[in-house]
Amino acid sequence: MSLNGKNALVTGGSRGIGRAVCLRLAEMGAHVFINYVSNPAAAEETMKLITDSGGSADIAAFDVADADMAQSAIKTLIKEAGSIDILVNNAGITRDGLMARMKEDDWDMVLDTNLKGAFLCSKAAARSMMKKRWGRIVNISSVIGFAGNAGQVNYAAAKAGMQGLTKSMAREFATRNITVNAVAPGYIVTDMTRDLPGDIQEKITAGIPLASLGQPEDVAGAVAYLVSDDGAYVTGNTIHVNGGMYM
Numbered sequence: 001m002s003l004n005g006k007n008a009l010v011t012g013g014s015r016g017i018g019r020a021v022c023l024r025l026a027e028m029g030a031h032v033f034i035n036y037v038s039n040p041a042a043a044e045e046t047m048k049l050i051t052d053s054g055g056s057a058d059i060a061a062f063d064v065a066d067a068d069m070a071q072s073a074i075k076t077l078i079k080e081a082g083s084i085d086i087l088v089n090n091a092g093i094t095r096d097g098l099m100a101r102m103k104e105d106d107w108d109m110v111l112d113t114n115l116k117g118a119f120l121c122s123k124a125a126a127r128s129m130m131k132k133r134w135g136r137i138v139n140i141s142s143v144i145g146f147a148g149n150a151g152q153v154n155y156a157a158a159k160a161g162m163q164g165l166t167k168s169m170a171r172e173f174a175t176r177n178i179t180v181n182a183v184a185p186g187y188i189v190t191d192m193t194r195d196l197p198g199d200i201q202e203k204i205t206a207g208i209p210l211a212s213l214g215q216p217e218d219v220a221g222a223v224a225y226l227v228s229d230d231g232a233y234v235t236g237n238t239i240h241v242n243g244g245m246y247m
């Protein structure tokens with residue numbers, strides 16, 4: 001499972017699931033670019049965790065939803081590093097609320113970050129992968145994109161859209177030996193879910209056959225498989241990492 005000599009970009013790699021993915025890919029030998037948008041301290045902590053354990057990483061700050069910024073940042077990374085071989089589209093936000101009261105801004109921000117961001121970063125990184133005739137793109141979607149959720153029409157639409165993006169990119173890039181897959185987490189313990197009230201967490205846990213929330217490392221393991229040689233014949237597919245809450 002060696003990723004020696006490969007460069008990996010993990011969007012939203014500074015915290016939560018993204019951090020676990022960065023650590024795992026670095027452990028497998030990749031040079032990791034840790035992307036974030038607003039919290040440099042978290043990105044630096046992730047970088048330190050990687051370098052302290054002998055891995056290699058750099059920080060790449062940009063907003064995935066900003067077309068000019070994202071595309072020029074990725075172009076620069078490719079120029080300086082030689083290539084981006086692995087892209088994990090993980091950056092994501094929520095702006096929850098019932099549809100009747102949801103502001104257009106909340107819809108736009110969630111779609112722009114979670115879905116358009118994945119399109120922009122993939123488009124920019126795929127150029128380098130096509131040149132090398134090798135690449136791995138993994139999109140972090142969500143169980144909510146499959147099951148839907150009251151109060152999350154924006155997030156569910158973005159994550160369901162990501163599934164269509166995944167399959168279409170997989171078809172477009174297959175001849176260039178670039179695989180494109182999704183990992184759909186259930187409820188994972190991160191900043192995104194930490195603040196859920198106790199009674200809601202209990203309710204969620206009661207609906208999970210494995211009877212607990214997941215850890216970021218559970219998701220990182222699925223990403224590790226998809227980018228490794230073991231996952232080379234898998235494309236256009238989704239690994240559900242959700243304790244059985246959606247089958």
Ligand SMILES: NC(=O)c1ccc[n+]([C@@H]2O[C@H](COP(=O)([O-])OP(=O)(O)OC[C@H]3O[C@@H](n4cnc5c(N)ncnc54)[C@H](OP(=O)(O)O)[C@@H]3O)[C@@H](O)[C@H]2O)c1
Binds near residue numbers: 013039062140188
């Ligand atoms: N946690 C769950 O239960 C769960 C379940 C299913 C799917 N997911 C998905 O998994 C992914 C990671 O979730 P998480 O729980 O780890 O989230 P998190 O702890 O809130 O971390 C989000 C990460 O995304 C970055 N980010 C946000 N907006 C960005 C932007 N515009 N440009 C670049 N980076 C941006 C953040 O950087 P800053 O700190 O700089 O803002 C941070 O690194 C998301 O796509 C989420 O939808 C999570």
